Amino acid sequence: ARGFLIKTRNVLIEHNLILESTGTGIQVGVEGSWHEGPTSENVTIRYNRILRCGTGAGTIDGACGIAVSVGAEKADVPGLNKHILIEGNIIEGENEESGISVSGASDVTIRYNEISGCKAPVKISHSDNVKVYSNFGAADFETKKVR
Numbered sequence: 001a002r003g004f005l006i007k008t009r010n011v012l013i014e015h016n017l018i019l020e021s022t023g024t025g026i027q028v029g030v031e032g033s034w035h036e037g038p039t040s041e042n043v044t045i046r047y048n049r050i051l052r053c054g055t056g057a058g059t060i061d062g063a064c065g066i067a068v069s070v071g072a073e074k075a076d077v078p079g080l081n082k083h084i085l086i087e088g089n090i091i092e093g094e095n096e097e098s099g100i101s102v103s104g105a106s107d108v109t110i111r112y113n114e115i116s117g118c119k120a121p122v123k124i125s126h127s128d129n130v131k132v133y134s135n136f137g138a139a140d141f142e143t144k145k146v147r
Contacts, residue, residue, distance in 0.1 A: 001058025002027050003050070009041040016048045023058020025050035025091070028081055029069040030104075039070075039080045047088045054096045062097025064118060065089065070104030070126075078128040079106035086110045093117035099138070102127050111135065 003018035006028045018025040026048070030039045045066060054064030061067050066089070070080050081104060091099040091113060099115035102108050105127045114136040115121040121138035124130050133140040 002060075003053070005029065006040055006043060007038070009038065009043075011040070011043045013043075013045045014047050018048065018050045018053055020051065020055075021053040021058070022056035023054060024060045024063050024065070024067045025053040026066045027060050027069065028084065029060065029067065029071060030080060039082075040068075040084070041081070042083045043081075044085045045087075045089065046085070049090045051090075051092045052094050055094065059096070061101035061103060061123070063099065063101035063123070064093040064096035065091030065099045065115070066101070068102045068105045068108065078104065078126055080104045082106040082108075084108045086113065088112045090114045091116070091118070095119065098123040101125075102130060105130070110138075113138070 001023035003021050004026045028040045050065040060069050096118050098120045099118040101123045103125045108130045110132045111134050130143045
């Protein structure tokens with residue numbers, strides 16, 4: 001359902017093509033009900049091409065390209081996933097809700113990505129210290145805390 005599912009720390013996902021997966025192309029997520037792995041930390045996702053994903057089952061938070069998420073009862077807590085860099089990726093959707101979705105995270109930088117075909121290129125919730133800048137197809141912004 002996904003190209004990559006990350007549930008660990010100190011990860012580099014680089015130079016991959018993820019094509020037409022029914023779920024989100026890359027998910028960085030902790031899911032309490034599965035009891036698998038810790039929250040993620042020190043994750044770099046860069047220079048990947050994620051094309052026409054997120055069209056069916058396995059789509060996380062409406063994101064076709066990349067989702068940083070928490071699937072748990074207390075999912076509205078910022079900082080469970082932290083120190084995440086998303087840069088230089090090409091994300092092409094087909095009218096999906098978003099290209100990149102971040103929830104339950106802290107210290108996230110989203111830069112130099114090319115995002116097209118999504119209703120909202122970047123969606124942030126329940127997170128703090130998120131910086132979004134120099135992306136093609138998405139406006140620049142910075143959050144201190146988003147609920």
